[in-house]
Amino acid sequence: MTEALELPLWLELVTAALLLTASLFALIGALGLVRMKDYFQRMHPPALASTIGAWCVSLASIVYFSWVKQGPVLHAWLIPILLSITVPVTTLLLARAALFRKRMSGESVPEEVSSGRDRGN
Amino acid sequence: MTGLLANAILASLFIFAIAMALALVRLFRGPSAQDRVLALDYLYILAMLMMLVLGIRYASDTYFEGALLIALFGFVGSFALAKFLLRGEVIE
Numbered sequence: 384m385t386e387a388l389e390l391p392l393w394l395e396l397v398t399a400a401l402l403l404t405a406s407l408f409a410l411i412g413a414l415g416l417v418r419m420k421d422y423f424q425r426m427h428p429p430a431l432a433s434t435i436g437a438w439c440v441s442l443a444s445i446v447y448f449s450w451v452k453q454g455p456v457l458h459a460w461l462i463p464i465l466l467s468i469t470v471p472v473t474t475l476l477l478a479r480a481a482l483f484r485k486r487m488s489g490e491s492v493p494e495e496v497s498s499g500r501d502r503g504n
Numbered sequence: 505m506t507g508l509l510a511n512a513i514l515a516s517l518f519i520f521a522i523a524m525a526l527a528l529v530r531l532f533r534g535p536s537a538q539d540r541v542l543a544l545d546y547l548y549i550l551a552m553l554m555m556l557v558l559g560i561r562y563a564s565d566t567y568f569e570g571a572l573l574i575a576l577f578g579f580v581g582s583f584a585l586a587k588f589l590l591r592g593e594v595i596e
Contacts, residue, residue: 390509392508396508398560399509399512399513400512402513402516402560403512403515403516405553406515406516406517406519406523409523409553410520410523410526412523412546413522413546416526416543416546417526417527417529417530422538426542429542429545429546429549432523432549436549436553437552440553440556441556443560444560444568447563458568459556459568462552462572462575465572465575465576465579466549466575469575469579472579473582476587476590477538477542477545480590481536481538483589484536484537484589
């Protein structure tokens with residue numbers, strides 16, 4: 384490892400706490416992904432890793448690199464910003480795909496609201 | 505870097521690995537195709553976070569670019585797979 388500047392103890396504590404928080408929330412999300420019963424319930428737990436996990440890891444990265452380089456290093460913000468744009472798109476599309484597939488296979492899901500009106504019922 | 509931060513980084517990498525293994529369980533066991541796509545998306549996000557943690561571990565900027573690439577390609581992959589599940593074809 385390169386001989387970087389040593390972090391003071393309180394900054395090490397902050398970084399370590401942020402990293403452990405992020406990883407624990409990612410673990411909780413994975414447990415939810417495995418243990419939940421229904422697909423639409425299982426869509427929720429991955430949001431833990433893409434919100435609080437990504438924010439905590441990027442904050443830890445910002446704190447660490449800002450100290451090591453003795454100046455603000457903010458490029459890790461890009462990750463949560465990018466995730467906050469992309470994750471809702473994939474989640475919405477996956478939910479619509481799941482609803483469509485469940486409807487096609489004849490399970491009891493809510494009725495279509497947009498195109499059902501045109502068929503005159 | 506003293507022992508505290510190095511140990512915390514190792515512990516968080518280990519917990520991330522356990523989370524990835526659990527997501528892999530859902531990927532293999534998932535009863536429907538959308539479960540597998542969801543688990544793959546989660547694996548992408550966890551891999552990206554692990555890359556950021558590795559960047560802190562080795563005090564290197566290069567891992568950040570890898571994480572950014574994983575985020576972008578993960579989004580494109582999940583989007584294409586969800587679109588395929590919705591319509592049966594990726595580009596209409």
